[in-house]
Amino acid sequence: YQWKKCQKLPKGPTPLPIIGNFHQFVYHGIKLGSAVAVYHHFEKLYGKVFTLWMGPLPTVYISDYDVAHESHIKRANIFSKRFATGTMNYIRNGRGIIASNGEFWQEHRRFALTTLRNFGLGRNIMEEKIMEEYRYRVADYKKTHFKNGAIQVHAGTFFDLLVGSIINQLLISERFEQDDKEFDMIKTALAEGLENFGIPDIFLQTAVLDSPLMAWRQKKIFKPFDFVYDVTKRNIAKRVKEVENGEHVIEDGGNDFMDAYLVKIQKDQKDGVKTTFNYETMAIDIFDLWQAGQETTSTTLTWSFSCFLNHPEVVRKLRTELINLTGGNRHIGLNDRPDTPYLNAVCNEVQRVASILNINLFRLIEEDTVIDGQPLSAGTAVTTQLSMLHTDNNVFKNPMEFNPERFITNNNLEKTLIPFGIGKRSCLGESLARAELYLIIANLILDFDIEPVGSPPPIKTLNPFGLLRRPPIYSIRFKPIQH
Numbered sequence: 048y049q050w051k052k053c054q055k056l057p058k059g060p061t062p063l064p065i066i067g068n069f070h071q072f073v074y075h076g077i078k079l080g081s082a083v084a085v086y087h088h089f090e091k092l093y094g095k096v097f098t099l100w101m102g103p104l105p106t107v108y109i110s111d112y113d114v115a116h117e118s119h120i121k122r123a124n125i126f127s128k129r130f131a132t133g134t135m136n137y138i139r140n141g142r143g144i145i146a147s148n149g150e151f152w153q154e155h156r157r158f159a160l161t162t163l164r165n166f167g168l169g170r171n172i173m174e175e176k177i178m179e180e181y182r183y184r185v186a187d188y189k190k191t192h193f194k195n196g197a198i199q200v201h202a203g204t205f206f207d208l209l210v211g212s213i214i215n216q217l218l219i220s221e222r223f224e225q226d227d228k229e230f231d232m233i234k235t236a237l238a239e240g241l242e243n244f245g246i247p248d249i250f251l252q253t254a255v256l257d258s259p260l261m262a263w264r265q266k267k268i269f270k271p272f273d274f275v276y277d278v279t280k281r282n283i284a285k286r287v288k289e290v291e292n293g294e295h296v297i298e299d300g301g302n303d304f305m306d307a308y309l310v311k312i313q314k315d316q317k318d319g320v321k322t323t324f325n326y327e328t329m330a331i332d333i334f335d336l337w338q339a340g341q342e343t344t345s346t347t348l349t350w351s352f353s354c355f356l357n358h359p360e361v362v363r364k365l366r367t368e369l370i371n372l373t374g375g376n377r378h379i380g381l382n383d384r385p386d387t388p389y390l391n392a393v394c395n396e397v398q399r400v401a402s403i404l405n406i407n408l409f410r411l412i413e414e415d416t417v418i419d420g421q422p423l424s425a426g427t428a429v430t431t432q433l434s435m436l437h438t439d440n441n442v443f444k445n446p447m448e449f450n451p452e453r454f455i456t457n458n459n460l461e462k463t464l465i466p467f468g469i470g471k472r473s474c475l476g477e478s479l480a481r482a483e484l485y486l487i488i489a490n491l492i493l494d495f496d497i498e499p500v501g502s503p504p505p506i507k508t509l510n511p512f513g514l515l516r517r518p519p520i521y522s523i524r525f526k527p528i529q530h
């Protein structure tokens with residue numbers, strides 16, 4: 048059966064029954080030290096598209112931009128269904144935005160995009176919200192963490208609070224504070240969950256993971272999801288009550304995502320249409336947006352400053368560009384983008400080096416097809432492996448080196464950098480994330496000199512086999528600059 052199935056799939060190492068290519072993966076993993084290095088090893092042997100069997104399940108990996116474009120853009124109808132098993136479908140059960148498909152997905156993705164756009168995604172309001180949180184967080188840390196002429200902070204916590212508050216403001220108009228117990232608990236549970244996260248959490252059926260047999264393992268992994276979901280449900284109940292007793296008035300479509308959702312539920316009820324918008328799906332959509340929007344951007348920012356601490360020459364060049372533009376008299380805004388070529392290159396290089404998804408989310412192929420000249424049968428899980436594309440030596444010379452200049456000397460390089468994925472299922476929060484990275488990096492470098500506490504952190508991930516490529520843990524000192 049397995050041999051027959053292999054004939055309808057791209058080439059790859061020979062699998063064994065039940066364990067698939069697990070043994071080869073472990074062997075090369077120990078030898079090469081990271082999941083991405085193992086993928087590159089198989090790419091050398093089998094080409095730009097190859098198959099790896101995760102136990103009894105074949106999974107196909109694309110490591111080339113042109114093949115990704117050809118499949119995910121030109122043949123989007125076959126390559127746009129989400130493969131959602133494992134932890135991804137826990138609580139969601141095919142709902143939300145990340146793990147849903149079909150009409151449900153289309154409606155909820157469209158609603159989320161339109162609503163976030165109305166609240167400023169792609170307009171000035173978004174910039175104002177990001178900068179308001181930036182100013183607040185910096186001023187707050189100045190009060191509590193000012194030591195020997197600088198704000199001294201744990202980088203991960205600083206960016207977590209800043210980014211967590213930005214997305215929370217957009218969703219429910221609330222900010223997190225330093226002593227927020229709920230936020231602390233979410234972050235601790237998430238860190239613990241991610242430490243224990245592994246291949247079974249991606250590929251096993253959700254019902255298996257959620258069975259009492261697996262409770263010993265899953266408890267820690269599911270904890271942050273349970274926690275965020277509970278908090279979200281509590282927040283919805285609170286808002287509904289406030290609306291009912293007149294403490295919260297929704298005017299002009301409301302002030303945040305939750306308001307807009309309540310308006311939509313009411314409208315659908317009034318119009319008597321059959322709808323998938325209700326309090327439960329609202330909790331899952333918010334749960335999705337919070338999860339997808341917090342950890343990702345915060346992790347990328349933590350990566351960025353670990354690179355800057357190791358490359359003072361980049362910081363100097365960047366600051367010169369920003370001071371020449373602003374005269375040191377104002378902050379950088381999104382309108383400055385065309386005039387900041389070096390900052391744009393820095394943001395690109397940060398996202399390339401960070402490549403925060405070690406293993407990108409999978410799609411499920413809808414019908415038999417051909418990919419890069421090889422057969423691909425319906426029902427197979429496929430992914431464009433972004434972390435491979437971004438470390439392809441033929442495209443990005445010396446890929447382990449942090450070198451923003453590469454984007455200045457080669458204008459074509461930017462198009463092959465796709466940290467937000469490609470095609471219909473690409474990241475919904477791309478413009479928000481890009482705005483956050485641009486504004487926060489620019490204004491921190493403009494406002495502060497940076498120095499490490501001790502030696503600069505190595506630009507190296509803590510978990511080379513995890514789902515999320517976690518950045519180094521380090522503290523940093525931000526010394527105010529008098530312009």
Ligand code: HEM
Nearest residue numbers: 144145339340343344408467468469472473474475476480
């Ligand atoms: C640096 C920050 C971010 C990175 C690198 C990132 C990356 C990604 C990637 C690679 C995907 C999967 C695309 C695919 O299937 O090929 C994705 C999906 C998604 N992201 Fe992001 N993301 C970031 C920030 C955000 C933010 C801020 C939000 C929310 C406001 C968000 C919401 C989502 C959602 C909802 C999906 C699922 C889309 C769907 O299945 O239709 N992301 N993201």
